[in-house]
Amino acid sequence: MDRLSDAKIASACAVTLLAALASAPSISSTPRDELEFYTYHNLDLIGTFRSNGTWVGCFQLPDGSLRLAKTGAYIGRNSGKITRISTNWLAVTELRDVNHGELLEDTFLWPMKVMTLNMGTTACAKARMARHGAGT
Numbered sequence: 001m002d003r004l005s006d007a008k009i010a011s012a013c014a015v016t017l018l019a020a021l022a023s024a025p026s027i028s029s030t031p032r033d034e035l036e037f038y039t040y041h042n043l044d045l046i047g048t049f050r051s052n053g054t055w056v057g058c059f060q061l062p063d064g065s066l067r068l069a070k071t072g073a074y075i076g077r078n079s080g081k082i083t084r085i086s087t088n089w090l091a092v093t094e095l096r097d098v099n100h101g102e103l104l105e106d107t108f109l110w111p112m113k114v115m116t117l118n119m120g121t122t123a124c125a126k127a128r129m130a131r132h133g134a135g136t
Helices: 003-023 113-131
Strands: 045-051 054-060 066-070 080-085 091-097 101-112
Touching: 045 091, 054 080, 066 080
Parallel strands: none
Antiparallel strands: 045 054, 054 066, 080 091, 091 101
16 A cells, blocks of 8 residues: 555545544443442442452442442442452452542452351342332
8 A cells, every 4th residue: 555545545544433433422421330329338238249250249228229330330439340359359440630630540459348248248139129010
């Protein structure tokens, strides 16, 4: 190909990329998950379990109700994303603004609240059954 063809291809790619970016929903315009309305210190991770091969975290909200979240769910007010769930913790990754527009990816481990482990595991099992219509 000659230089003109390369320039035309580059221009077409740039136009396509700009069009895709313009039509993509922004983070602020997408519906938020319920867990995104809480700060991390207002939520307790009280249990984790596997359901059909997928790890699920069970959170207790300030009002005492429970919410379940899988890997990929968003949590917290800084658009944190659950990136991994294990037997007694989960990993949350956020993009933080560290220098007026310079973003830094930050991952932290969220431990399960030990004080409520037995109660939490039972409560999570009940929440799971209620979600699947197998009990209350």
